Amino acid sequence: MSTEPRAGRPKASSRETIAEAACELFLEQGYEQTSIADISSRAGVSRSSFFNYFSSKSDVLWAGLDERLLAFEGRLGSDEEADAVAAVRAATLAISEGFAPDSLALGIVNATAMGLEAEYERDAALRRARVARSVATRFVRAGSDRVHAEVAGAAWGGAVLAAVEAWAHDGAGRTALARFLARAADAAQVVRPMRAGEVRQLRVVVEAPDFEDALRFYRDVVGMPQAEAYEAEGGARVAILDAGRATLELSNPAQVAFIDRVETDGDAPSERIRLALEVEDSTAAADRLAAGGAAVEASARETPWRSVNARLRGPADLQLTLFQELGPQ
Incomplete structure (x- = not known):
């Protein structure tokens, strides 16, 4: 007789058996009534065996995520990288490593049927706070002031739980948590912690002789909402338009020449200062701006760095680059 084990589904561990039994009972008779x-009786283990794996009834749902949050806290606590935001992002994405669908995903999707909505909200708030506290501490250690660090920490705490919830509702067994964590991290990164003395806003100041035409174009055609507007004696007027995230790109002459070869046909060289606007669809945006009064200097084309760029001349004689990020292949 062969002594080789038969192929088939691996036997569930005691931990998995207990978690499965708990979820069955939560669905059958409700969380509070279980x-x-x-749970021990349904799983066929002793009460002491239950506590070998879980510290409480709610721990059945949260144990898998809590293990990863413990690693998250440890990673940020010992991290000394100069870029604290990058360190937080990396630690956040690492939460998904080896995180298979478990009882937490089942509990999120069936919270109403299990009668644990209030319990879930309390427990989720504790996990958000854990992430927020760890992130805020890391940002403060990197030189951020306490208020900005706490606000940014809250954003990351919300992002992690939002990703887990979206993953569960999307069908945890059919999709990867990493995808949702990456999207949530993109949103959380917008709330940047500020360091003492750090520039808080980049504003480009432009003289526009035809003020009304320029305002109409950049506000209504390009799509920059008016944030502030002021008037003064002598007909003086100013409008401040919101352009989203601001960055300053510094390029040496060789890079400018390279960009011009890639982005144009050689007949629209870059000026010393050129405005680059990220859009969702460069081709469609270029057509819209051209219809709104801009002159196309170079049609939309894909670049070696995985973007689609177009170059135009807008009102107030501003040279504009529209760019659409295509992301990794």
Whole structure:
């Protein structure tokens, strides 16, 4: 007789058996009505065996994520990288490593049926706070002031739980948590912690002789909402338009020449200062701006760095680059 084990589904561990039994009971009779004795009996283990794996009834749902949050806290606590935001992002994405669908995903999707909505909200708030506290501490250690660090920490705490919830509702067994964590991290990164003495806003100041035409174009055609507007004696007027995230790109002459070869046909060289606007669809945006009064200097084309760029001349004689990020292949 062969002694080789038969192929088939691996036997579930005691931990998995207990978690499965608990979720069955939560669905059958409700979270509040289910005792640890009930779970132990259904799983066929002793009460003491239950506590070998879980510290409480709610721990059945949260144990898998809590293990990863513990690693998240440890990673940020010992991290000394100069870029604190990059360190937080990396630690956040690492939460997904080896995180298979478990009882937490089942509990999120069936919170109403299990009668644990209030319990879930309390427990989720504790996890958000854990992430927020760890992130805020890391940002403060990097030189951020306490208020900005706490606000940014809250954003990351919300992002992690939002990603887990979206993953569960999307069908945790059919999709990867990493995808949702990456999207949530993109949103959280917008709330940047500020360091003492750090520039808080980049504003480009432009003289526009035809003020009304320029305002109409950049506000209504390009799509920069008016944030502020002021008037003064002598007909003086100013409008401040919101352009989203601001960055300053510094390029040496060789890079400018390279960009011009890639982005144009050689007949629209870059000026010393050129405005680059990120858009969702460069081709469509270029057509819209051209219809709104801009002159196309170079049609939309894909660049070696995975973007689609177009170059135009807008009102107030501003040279504009529209760019659409295509992301990794």
